[in-house]
Amino acid sequence: MxxxxxxxxxxxxxxxxxxxxxxxxxxxxxxxxxxxDLAREYALLSLIDSDATAAVRGDADMLTLQFSDGRTNMLVHVTPAERDACRLDGWVDGDVAEVRLIQDAGEHLADLEGGRFSFDGVPHGLSRLRVLLAAASEPDGATDLQTPRFEI
Incomplete structure (x- = not known):
């Protein structure tokens, strides 16, 4: 056998x-x-505005980032809020179902209002955003968009 x-x-x-x-x-x-899954895994990161050379606190502390996968665009503003924390506000031009902020400490679900989202009390550290769209912008487009990591 x-x-x-x-x-x-x-x-x-x-x-x-x-x-x-x-x-x-x-x-x-x-x-x-x-x-x-490259379109889903990573979006193109480009730094729009950050004036790190200013001598006074104010707008220089705000970081503005733009993410795009070629079909869906996202604009993100990070501003200092309270001690050792920031506020993150963002806008997505797609039909957003969910936005999550992913950090080593865990994940946070965003407050959504149309294409606008926000997170309060975000700790400093490496971060990534994951956006789940209700529908793809094109028939073969992705509905799950993740940004590369960025420092808050």
Whole structure:
């Protein structure tokens, strides 16, 4: 009697002899899987305004960032609020269902009003925003947008 391991090995040898996989198949599949969710995983980050060289406190403490995946755009303002915390206000031009702020300390769900969202009492540290759209802006567009990490 043949055990399962030997039986599977014999079936594998038979299939490889009868119908071998194309030589480039494994590399093509790895590349396809790696790039399939790039629009969902990362948006393009560009710094719009930050005057870190100002000598007085005020607007210089505000950081403005813009994120885009080419279809959906997001504008984010980070301002100091209370000691060791900030306020984050943002706007998305898509039909937003949910916005989450992801930090090492945990996740926070945003207060939403149309395409506007906000977070109060945000601690300093590396952050990322995850936006879930109610519907994609295009038929093949993503409904889940995550920004790269940024420092608050």
């Amino acid at each position: 043949i055990d399962d391991t030997a039986l599977f090995a014999a079936i594998r040898r038979a299939w490889r002899a009868i119908d071998p996989a194309p030589a480039h198949l494994a590399d093509a599949m790895i590349a396809a899987v790696a790039t399939a």
